[in-house]
Amino acid sequence: MIRPDLCLDFANTRYYRGQATPTETLNAPADLAAWTKAAKAPSTKEFETALALRETIYRLFDAHAQGKAAAPRDLETLNHALARAPARTALKRGRDGYSWDVDARSGTALALLAPALWSAADLLAGPRLDRVRRCANPECGWLFLDDSRAGKRRWCSMSACGNRAKARRHYHKSKEDA
Numbered sequence: 001m002i003r004p005d006l007c008l009d010f011a012n013t014r015y016y017r018g019q020a021t022p023t024e025t026l027n028a029p030a031d032l033a034a035w036t037k038a039a040k041a042p043s044t045k046e047f048e049t050a051l052a053l054r055e056t057i058y059r060l061f062d063a064h065a066q067g068k069a070a071a072p073r074d075l076e077t078l079n080h081a082l083a084r085a086p087a088r089t090a091l092k093r094g095r096d097g098y099s100w101d102v103d104a105r106s107g108t109a110l111a112l113l114a115p116a117l118w119s120a121a122d123l124l125a126g127p128r129l130d131r132v133r134r135c136a137n138p139e140c141g142w143l144f145l146d147d148s149r150a151g152k153r154r155w156c157s158m159s160a161c162g163n164r165a166k167a168r169r170h171y172h173k174s175k176e177d178a
């Protein structure tokens with residue numbers, strides 16, 4: 001099964017994007033192999049293509065989350081990748097249920113990322129696009145799908161950014177009170 005927000009997970013492999021030095025979790029081709037559960041690491045060139053695609057995906061969703069129009073070039077890049085990615089033609093059944101059968105043997109960025117690309121397309125064109133949010137902590141920039149009933153989730157997680165913001169508010173408030 002492809003999680004609907006797999007594309008956001010991929011975009012979040014680089015986080016704290018608002019800080020001077022964001023946290024990068026994909027530092028080498030082997031990291032991408034691990035993330036995509038590929039048998040072997042892609043070439044450096046394919047790795048760089050994958051990182052560029054990740055940034056495209058991030059920008060597309062970030063723009064929407066901020067109520068801005070996405071750059072036409074980013075949509076073009078995604079469309080180009082979708083057109084050249086392995087075809088989404090066959091399902092397979094495994095222990096956890098059904099999934100798309102992807103031929104990733106070529107080891108190209110597009111083969112490794114096919115499920116992430118499809119999830120990006122489905123999320124962009126689907127009914128939950130308006131539930132894509134960017135964490136309200138400007139230093140964080142984490143993208144997430146807001147599954148709360150009211151649709152008012154603001155933080156990537158309360159334990160990380162939410163509590164920090166609450167602590168900051170509390171700090172400011174007690175300073176004002178003093």
Ligand SMILES: [Zn+2]
Binds near residue numbers: 137141142156157160
């Ligand atoms: Zn956050």
